[in-house]
Amino acid sequence: MGYYIEFLKFDTKKMNILDHIMQLHGIDDLQLNHEPDFYYSPEIKPELENKIVFDPNYVSDAADKITEEQINNYFKVNNIAIDFQMQKRDKSVPASHFTDWLSSHSLEDFCSIIASCKEIYCFATGTATLAAALGKKAHVFYSKGFNPQFLHSKNNIYIELPFER
Numbered sequence: 001m002g003y004y005i006e007f008l009k010f011d012t013k014k015m016n017i018l019d020h021i022m023q024l025h026g027i028d029d030l031q032l033n034h035e036p037d038f039y040y041s042p043e044i045k046p047e048l049e050n051k052i053v054f055d056p057n058y059v060s061d062a063a064d065k066i067t068e069e070q071i072n073n074y075f076k077v078n079n080i081a082i083d084f085q086m087q088k089r090d091k092s093v094p095a096s097h098f099t100d101w102l103s104s105h106s107l108e109d110f111c112s113i114i115a116s117c118k119e120i121y122c123f124a125t126g127t128a129t130l131a132a133a134l135g136k137k138a139h140v141f142y143s144k145g146f147n148p149q150f151l152h153s154k155n156n157i158y159i160e161l162p163f164e165r
Contacts, residue, residue: 012148035153038133040111048116051083053102055122056094062123063093065143070161071095074141082121086113093123114138128156 018036056063056071072095075082084102088094104110114120114131121139122128124146131138132153139157151158 012151018152035155036129036133038111038130040108042108042111042115042134045112045116048084048113049118051117052080052119052121053084053086053113053117054082054095054099055086055120055125055127056092057086057089057127058091058093058123058125060125062125062146063091063141063143065145066093066123066141066161068093068096071141072097074159074161080121084117124151124158128153132156 054075071093074080075095075097082095082097082099085094085099087101087103102113104113111130111134114127114136115134119139120127120131120136121141122131124140124142128138128140129152132155135155137155137157138153139159140151141159141161142151143161
């Protein structure tokens with residue numbers, strides 16, 4: 001039987017969602033704060049090696065409370081120039097300042113983009129988990145009240161918006 005993730009209850013200060021799911025299935029190696037694993041070696045795209053990429057897309061409610069103004073303000077205040085922005089999908093909060101649009105044509109291609117770029121910015125979505133699984137530190141936006149169980153990678157940098165300096 002599966003588990004509906006939204007209703008999992010555990011102490012996020014002691015373990016992350018991956019630890020909890022492992023324990024629910026009787027897999028306990030007595031370690032905590034597991035990082036996601038992905039057994040794939042992406043191809044590196046040299047043209048992205050010194051580039052900053054922003055993925056404005058999300059599927060769940062990860063960015064429902066985040067505005068374009070908050071995203072733009074964060075990048076402006078921190079003097080971050082996004083080189084590429086992932087092509088908008090159904091739900092997105094894109095940065096409004098000019099960037100070149102970047103598309104991925106498969107999961108493998110998306111992995112190559114994440115692995116190749118200098119930095120990746122995204123929401124608390126699959127992009128953040130995939131980056132962690134690929135050994136890439138993601139800069140992850142989330143809003144106040146967002147369920148901390150989805151901020152599970154110790155390798156990522158979590159940025160609560162609205163951001164004020």
